[in-house]
Amino acid sequence: xxxxxxxxxxxxxxxxxxxVEMNDTxxxxxxxxxxxxxxxxxxxxxETAQYHMSRMQLSPEVGQFLALLVKLMSxxxxxxxxxxxxxxxxxxxxxxxxxxxxxxxxxxxxxxxIANRYIDEAxxxxxxxxxxxxxxxxxxxxxxxxxxxxxxxxxxADKANLIEYYHQCKQLLRKGxxxxxxxxxxxxxxxxxxxxxxxxxxxxxxxxxxxQDDTVDVSLLSIGDGLTLVRKK
Numbered sequence: 001x002x003x004x005x006x007x008x009x010x011x012x013x014x015x016x017x018x019x020v021e022m023n024d025t026x027x028x029x030x031x032x033x034x035x036x037x038x039x040x041x042x043x044x045x046x047e048t049a050q051y052h053m054s055r056m057q058l059s060p061e062v063g064q065f066l067a068l069l070v071k072l073m074s075x076x077x078x079x080x081x082x083x084x085x086x087x088x089x090x091x092x093x094x095x096x097x098x099x100x101x102x103x104x105x106x107x108x109x110x111x112x113x114i115a116n117r118y119i120d121e122a123x124x125x126x127x128x129x130x131x132x133x134x135x136x137x138x139x140x141x142x143x144x145x146x147x148x149x150x151x152x153x154x155x156x157a158d159k160a161n162l163i164e165y166y167h168q169c170k171q172l173l174r175k176g177x178x179x180x181x182x183x184x185x186x187x188x189x190x191x192x193x194x195x196x197x198x199x200x201x202x203x204x205x206x207x208x209x210x211x212q213d214d215t216v217d218v219s220l221l222s223i224g225d226g227l228t229l230v231r232k233k
Contacts, residue, residue: 019222035060041090044118048085056084058156058182062224063091066154066180069229070095073178075151079142080104081135081165082157086115088182092154093124102128103142105135105157136161139168148174156182159199162206170216173232181206185226 020026037045037060048057070078070092076099083089083106093102106112109132119128131138135157142150150172155165162181169179186203189195210218210228217231 058088059224067095078102078152080154153179179230181228183225184228
């Protein structure tokens with residue numbers, strides 16, 4: 001069984017070398033000395049910034065981190081839940097080997113149209129299959145017929161179904177496979193008890209669920225809006 005750590009670390013037991021606080025100046029330094037954004041990704045990010053929902057777009061350092069994971073793992077069968085305009089999709093797909101395939105699920109066609117345009121421009125249409133529809137419905141055939149066959153899964157979708165996405169994706173993930181879940185610090189709201197809205201509570205529930213799930217290895221990283229990495233044992 002996993003240890004049941006308290007919600008608050010007792011005074012005097014907090015790690016000394018804790019994660020550094022990310023202010024604007026340090027963030028600009030991080031981006032300037034880490035991110036190597038392709039021209040295509042830059043153009044996609046700038047186009048997406050014109051829309052009122054642009055805050056949903058993945059940050060460039062997280063996109064690059066996902067790409068590095070893909071390059072390290074060399075997965076052949078990948079799944080993404082939540083495409084938006086395709087920044088994460090493109091980041092992942094550009095890092096894949098030529099024999100890899102990515103299935104990307106998105107519920108809104110208007111966002112998928114933008115993503116598909118950039119996927120086509122990148123010459124990745126043969127490797128990326130996009131599916132428009134509600135994710136839980138789109139997932140059903142895969143859960144039924146392709147259990148434990150995916151090497152890498154990225155979840156960045158609506159929070160209302162987050163718990164179910166985790167359960168279904170864990171079924172789809174092979175042993176030793178990796179799942180990445182975005183927004184697990186949820187603008188920092190998960191640690192602020194004054195936030196009691198539905199989405200914040202669901203993210204808290206997911207974090208507790210994953211932390212207590214002894215069938216996986218887990219690490220919650222303070223990159224972007226929080227990124228949880230899960231390895232299926």
